[in-house]
Amino acid sequence: MSPGGRRPGNQDTRDDIIQAAKRIFATGGYDKTSLRAVAREAGVDAALVHHYFDGKSDLFIAAMALPFDPRQVPGPAGPGLHGPELSGAFLVEGFLTMWDLAEGTGSSFASCAGAMAASPQVADAMREFLAERVWSRLPRREGEDEATAAIRRGLVSTQLIGLAFTRYLTRLPPISTATPAEIGRWAGPTLHRYWADPLPS
Amino acid sequence: MSPGGRRPGNQDTRDDIIQAAKRIFATGGYDKTSLRAVAREAGVDAALVHHYFDGKSDLFIAAMALPFDPRQVPGPAGPGLHGPELSGAFLVEGFLTMWDLAEGTGSSFASCAGAMAASPQVADAMREFLAERVWSRLPRREGEDEATAAIRRGLVSTQLIGLAFTRYLTRLPPISTATPAEIGRWAGPTLHRYWADPLPS
Structure with a gap:
């Protein structure tokens, strides 16, 4: 991979997870949502969600486009x-x-x-x-x-x-x-x- | 007119004025908007705007659906x-x-x-x-x-x-x-x- 180059496949996967998280959080709220449910909605393995996001709060910050924790x-x-x-x-x-x-x-x-x-x-x-x-x-x-x-x-x-x-x-x-x-x-x-x-x- | 009956023509005119006011306020702001400009946008006589609304603030309250003055x-x-x-x-x-x-x-x-x-x-x-x-x-x-x-x-x-x-x-x-x-x-x-x-x- 060239320096500074992007890896579109991974970026797409991360975006898929964020889009899935938006839908799940907006219907189920924060407390009841599990990373496992988001993974299922995104059609990916739960381990992949953990790879991109450091826990549920981190995923929520990304899904809601919060500017900071x-x-x-x-x-x-x-x-x-x-x-x-x-x-x-x-x-x-x-x-x-x-x-x-x-x-x-x-x-x-x-x-x-x-x-x-x-x-x-x-x-x-x-x-x-x-x-x-x-x-x-x-x-x-x-x-x-x-x-x-x-x-x-x-x-x-x-x-x-x-x-x-x-x-x-x-x-x-x-x-x-x-x-x-x-x-x-x-x-x-x-x-x-x-x-x-x-x-x- | 029957008691409590509606006069659809007048209600329509009032709604037309409100819709016109929404557009004018949202592009020109509050200060620069005149009732005359709203009347022109709604295609009605300025006197009719004054008939339905007690001044610019009253029209703004209706246009922005404010619950109270x-x-x-x-x-x-x-x-x-x-x-x-x-x-x-x-x-x-x-x-x-x-x-x-x-x-x-x-x-x-x-x-x-x-x-x-x-x-x-x-x-x-x-x-x-x-x-x-x-x-x-x-x-x-x-x-x-x-x-x-x-x-x-x-x-x-x-x-x-x-x-x-x-x-x-x-x-x-x-x-x-x-x-x-x-x-x-x-x-x-x-x-x-x-x-x-x-x-x-």
Whole structure:
């Protein structure tokens, strides 16, 4: 094979698997889908799915054209934090920087939001994916019950997704024009409060 | 005409105007569109457009299948507020109650978000509409410049739209299952801070 040359056969197989995964995730959701079922739908051996994709979440990211693995985004428990006040701004900045990099590609925020708006099944799969991949891994605050933790992660989600919607879809200045770091300074304290402060009863 | 009977001719004319308005708004945006241009596109007299629609914003609401006029939503300067702390919760509750009522109709949040995601022109028209209809009418805080006011209304927008996205599209409990009043209590203080507190520099 020439340097940099493509191997069309393999690329086709990978694409076949992705197309099969799109159909299976969109009908069965994320939780109930197995790599084995995707392999069957694609008409390939399950080992081949494992060869191309590092597990179900990796396949889902490819099938939904997500621009990045949400676990790459620095979170409240992420590395490099210098204090609790910093984490909200850091999370906002990381989240928007990653979506910024995806603009103009087939994995933009608009394409992801559009896919969710067009199909409740896709939205369900996305929620299940986020639940397994992100929310379940957030640290629980000591002594708090699951219901309170669910409110906290729900509120954090609303603020993050609203920033993306306003930046990339509504395109309202200055949310659409400021740097991720500036927006992090404005909205970061909100995430910190949702995450750490007593909830209004 | 029999009681409750329909007048198909008039309904058709109204629909023709709405279809024409959809095309014109989606290509020319909101600001630059005139009722005269819509009348021309629909092949009717401009007086007929004025007969069916109470101005451009009313026609836009019909063309974009918005479930309600955003000016109906109680805002920071809305009626019935008993103190500054209350207004954020009141705004969230009113906003979500109106979208709740629209669920299952052709004017759901999913259909509006999908239209914006599918077409940057529709998203532009929506932003221009909100700018004229909502944002420009919000009171400016004394002594503050336009740049600061723009940050404030941008941040308020992000939190409101994120609540709707999470409630109706991601459908993440408890944001998808709590009452608008409960969510108002949780997220209301955020709107109040975005609106009234000093912004982090």
